[in-house]
Amino acid sequence: MIKITFPDGKVREYPKGTTSMEVAKSISEGLARNVLAAKVNGVVWDSSRGIHDDVTLELLTWDATEGKSTFWHSSAHLMAEALEALYPGIQFGIGPPIENGFYYDVDLGEGTLSSDDFKKIEDKMLELAKAGNQYIRKEVSKKDAISYFGEKGDKYKLDLLKDLEDGTITFYTQGNFTDLCRGPHIPDTGSIKAVKLMNIAGAYWRGDEKSKQLTRIYGITFPKQKELTDYLTLLEEAKKRDHRKLGKELELFTFSEKVGMGLPLWLPKGAQLRERLESFLKKAQLKAGYLPVVTPHIGHKDLYVTSGHYEKYGADSFQPIRTPAEGEEFFLKPMNCPHHCEIYKSKPHSYKELPIRYAEFGTVYRYEQSGELHGLTRVRGFTQDDAHLFCRPDQVKEEFMKVIDLVLYVFRALDFPEFTAQISLRDPENKSKYIGSDENWEKAERAIIEAAAEKGLKTVVETGEAAFYGPKLDFMVKDALGRKWQLGTIQVDYNLPERFELEYTGADNQKHRPVMIHRAPFGSLERFIAVLIEHCAGNFPLWLSPEQVIILAISDKFNDYAKNVSELLKNSDIRAFVDERDEKIGRKIRDAEVRKVPYMLVVGEKEVESNSVSVRRHGQGDLGSMSLDQFQKHLNDEVMLALNQK
RNA sequence: GCCGAUGUAGCUCAGUUGGCCAGAGCUACUGAUUUGUAAUCAGUGGGUCGGGGGUUCGAAUCCCUCCAUCGGCUCCA
CATH class of the missing domain: 3.30.980.10 (Threonyl-trna Synthetase; Chain A, domain 2)
Structure with missing residues (x-):
């Protein structure tokens, strides 16, 4: 006889060689009919295989992955x-x-x-x-x-x-x-x-x-x-949530064959959304000790020869731009880090200054294969919410933790979906592929794992997936159709400090090489917005919504009052608009609902007399009448609730 | 880049055994209507049927080619 332990801890005895299917039958015929396979000591087996030892057994039905x-x-x-x-x-x-x-x-x-x-x-x-x-x-x-x-x-x-x-x-x-x-x-x-x-x-x-x-x-x-x-x-x-479809319907962005494939054109509403996201993150970064920098859209070939990108990607990039007289070659910048390295080099640094955190919303251009382009998630020109942290090796972990905090703050404020933190480590079998000392790699990998664990992230470790220049932590999310995309990323880099010969003076008065960390909580604004659109199905949080409030007059007799209300709201930095069309109220409401405007204010004779507004929330319906002050407080509470959670 | 599919008006889509001037709804414009919580009515405009080439008396429809888009593959600093 053998002992079989079930997931609930119960143990039963069966003759040696019993199959999982027979076990299932011994429990109930109904269960046996639904058994597809069995997990024997954690390994999935055919239900028809005989079991010869004491094991733990889990019968797998359709409900199990x-x-x-x-x-x-x-x-x-x-x-x-x-x-x-x-x-x-x-x-x-x-x-x-x-x-x-x-x-x-x-x-x-x-x-x-x-x-x-x-x-x-x-x-x-x-x-x-x-x-x-x-x-x-x-x-x-x-x-x-x-x-x-x-x-x-x-x-x-x-x-x-x-x-x-x-x-x-x-x-x-x-x-x-x-x-x-x-x-x-x-x-x-x-x-x-x-x-x-x-x-x-x-x-x-x-x-x-x-x-x-x-x-x-x-x-x-x-x-x-x-x-x-x-x-x-x-x-x-x-499919209804697909950002390409909603982007068109909500007039957020478009593409033009004439401008070029994979080069998004941001329409006014989409541009406002971007601006809101940018200023949101800039504010958070300022608080976290980042220093803004700005760098140009092109860079001299030598910059990328130094960084190593020319050798690795030069042939697959957009081809260089030449100065007419000297024939000097410039590349569209495919990344911001080489520029930031040169900023770091602009003056000598002491260990006391570190970490230094340079941040820039930098637009970069990369040649992607034509079959690869996909809405806003895979484009040829995009803006990274980039920053480079220059720190001492002993600061890596702390900096990592701080970046994770920032990413989590962003995700939380946006009520963001499930994500997985993917830790990419080097392949221990093939250490020669990677640049940087063993000691530093081990330190950095340990720092990432510990930081992720201490922050309670749901992580997946991928061995051998690290970049040649350092280990990284990526935040992966799924779009509406279940495709996986990388959003935020935190990467340790030993390569660029080496190539650019970056230094700081230590307490020992010797020159030391700083560690560089690349990080981008959004990843790219384009991809982030794409996933955001799909996540909220175009119903953006109030604080992000390009049109927050639309005022609908019962008839054009009340348009003046409507405009008055809109002016007052605008004075409080609320994005308010008036639907002045000569349409019935039902029509105006329908159009505003379709456009997913968060708040509709219906105004007619009643409201003019009592100096109030009738509030309707998108997707919820009539909330009743309020004074303008009450309404503003209502809006303010909603925004604060979203942004101030920590 | 590769494999497969698709491409008709600003948008969503009809229209192929090849046949008179290519259709609808929404949008836009004009007019009427003065409206109370998801579509008021009427009229007008709008397309070299993705581009180019070919077959044919005749092509949105068949063939070739290029471009773009969609689904994947490969790639992704």
Whole structure:
């Protein structure tokens, strides 16, 4: 007998070799029907595998993340089976589950595939699913595996096999399809009830641009039809929040082919939003001891030769601008730090001055590949809320903590969504890739980890993801459609102080090299605003809203009173406007609601007589009548509540 | 840059077995209406159907090419 411990701590005894499915059945038939896989001692297994030792066991159903991913992984196999049936001779790359669904990379040879073919494939998948074929696991020797795929002519699988060790190789078969696969899988195809292929894309084999490009087919499946319908509805809703759509509707920004792709044009309302964000952060930075600096949009080639960016990125940058007479080369600045280094060098520094924090909203230009551009999140010209901190090695941790505080303050004031702090460390196997001493790296990495832990951040550590010049901490958030973007970033840099030969005089009267920290709480204003728009669905917090209050007169007889109210509000720095159109009040309200103006003030005879306003809040409706003073206090309270939380 | 899809008025979209002067709603403009919490009525304007080339008696519709956009891949100082 073996002892099985369940997540609730209960322990039960079973005969040796019992499968998780049998365990599930012993608990209830209903549970057994829903079991997709099992977590045995923390590792996900097929529910049909026998258990031979004392273990902890968690039965995975659709509600568990790993249950879903097992389900989708098995669905990828099902799609492969359908594809092989429909397109004989097709070759397969890899087919993993992803956050929402799965994909499979295939090589169609001479053939092509488009979304017009989806219906056919979906139908085939459903047909095969109905058969309820079991997923059968089989351990195979490397030799047998190679001969199987060799015979089949599946060169990608053979390529994968090269890196696998004999004795660890398993096949999974369902119906007529056998795949090289580590597993695990769900019991059988019968639980796959709803299938939707989402899109098709090119993907390089093994992610290498030089390898052959395969066709990647994305799909998603569910155990119930209704869940698919709900998912599609959710996607539709998410599309409504897309910043590209809202940016156009709310007149925040636009693009022009004539100006150039990836170069956003900020419309008046968007520009005001930016200005509010800028002044908000500038104020916070001033309080935190930052010193403003301003640098030009171009820089001499020598600057980037010194910084090393010319060597690394020169060929992939916008090409240099030349002076007509001397032929000197200038680059559009791709980053602000080299300029800031030169500012640091403009005079000698004492250890007593450090840290020095130079801040600038610097607009930079980078050549991004044309297929990469994406709304405001990926552009060719953008403004970083950049700052460079020059400090002593022993100050790194404290500075990190302070920057984290600043980032958290920003996120909190904006009621910002869930984010993950990603700590990127160097690859310990490959230390020669990185610049800077071992000692400094260790100190900095430890400082980042400790600082993040002390601030209670939800962190993910990525080993080997550090830049060559230093470790970093990035704040990652998701957009409406679930795509991940990096916003805020804090990076330690040992490279630039070295290259620019930055120094300070220590207490020992010797020259020392400062550590540089790059940091940007927003990351870039463009990307930050994009994510902000999607997060709040265009309903900006009152303090950011480009139009805070709109005054709607019942008829144009009351426009004078409306204008009077608007003037009074403007005198208190409230962004107030009057809708003077000759329209009915219902129409004016509708238009203001659509424009997502936070407050609407309805004024007519009643209000003129009692010297008041009727307040309507966007999305909430009528709040009743107030005096103008009361209303202003109401606005002020709302703004203070958002900005003053600490 | 690569794979696939898309491109019709300022916006959202109809319109292809190739066929008279290419349509609707909203917006804009003009007029009427003087209105109480999500769309008042009428009229007018607006498109070399993404650009270029080709096939054809005839192209928004078929073909080629370029550009841009969308979904991915690769990249992202």
